[in-house]
Amino acid sequence: MNNSRRKKAFKTENRLRIALYYSFQLLIDVLILFVFIKGFSTAYNFSHDIFVDSAKNLKDKDIVVVKILPDSSTSMVADTLYEAGVIKNKYVMMAKIKVNEVGGKIKAGSYGLSPSMTYSEIIRIITGGISVNEDSFKTNEDDKVATPLDAGEIHDNSEVGAGVGDEGDGYVPEDGGDAEAPDAGEGTE
Numbered sequence: 001m002n003n004s005r006r007k008k009a010f011k012t013e014n015r016l017r018i019a020l021y022y023s024f025q026l027l028i029d030v031l032i033l034f035v036f037i038k039g040f041s042t043a044y045n046f047s048h049d050i051f052v053d054s055a056k057n058l059k060d061k062d063i064v065v066v067k068i069l070p071d072s073s074t075s076m077v078a079d080t081l082y083e084a085g086v087i088k089n090k091y092v093m094m095a096k097i098k099v100n101e102v103g104g105k106i107k108a109g110s111y112g113l114s115p116s117m118t119y120s121e122i123i124r125i126i127t128g129g130i131s132v133n134e135d136s137f138k139t140n141e142d143d144k145v146a147t148p149l150d151a152g153e154i155h156d157n158s159e160v161g162a163g164v165g166d167e168g169d170g171y172v173p174e175d176g177g178d179a180e181a182p183d184a185g186e187g188t189e
Contacts, residue, residue, distance in 0.1 A: 056115040070108040
């Protein structure tokens with residue numbers, strides 16, 4: 001009787017070992033499958049971004065001033081653009097620079113770039129050397145969004161009239177009238 005219990009226990013133990021072995025094997029297979037799918041997905045997205053021109057966020061039109069230093073390597077340029085939040089993947093930018101063979105054409109300077117710009121647009125700007133003056137950008141109250149100044153703010157002479165003062169463009173009205181703006185306290189009769 002004792003012997004039959006041992007045989008049953010031995011059979012149950014063997015069945016549990018076999019079930020545990022197959023369960024562990026199934027877990028390993030699922031993990032391998034997950035890694036394979038994740039790797040395939042990452043590789044597909046990477047190559048898609050390289051060969052199809054995309055942007056980080058088409059809705060984000062905010063301008064960010066990015067400064068590229070002289071003698072920057074391709075990886076330094078990609079790091080700078082990534083840290084500024086203009087591109088979504090620095091390795092895609094490095095690959096696009098290599099594929100397009102423009103590494104030696106990147107010019108140092110400050111550039112006004114946006115996350116809505118595609119990789120090709122950004123490459124065109126930084127290789128064309130269309131640099132911006134950092135003072136021509138102002139930051140709004142919450143210091144999150146940098147936007148270029150309005151043309152009216154750059155050359156606003158609405159209160160003084162054209163041609164008056166040091167910043168005027170020399171325009172004098174044809175009627176020979178007073179070029180100064182009327183005082184705010186004076187009324188017209």
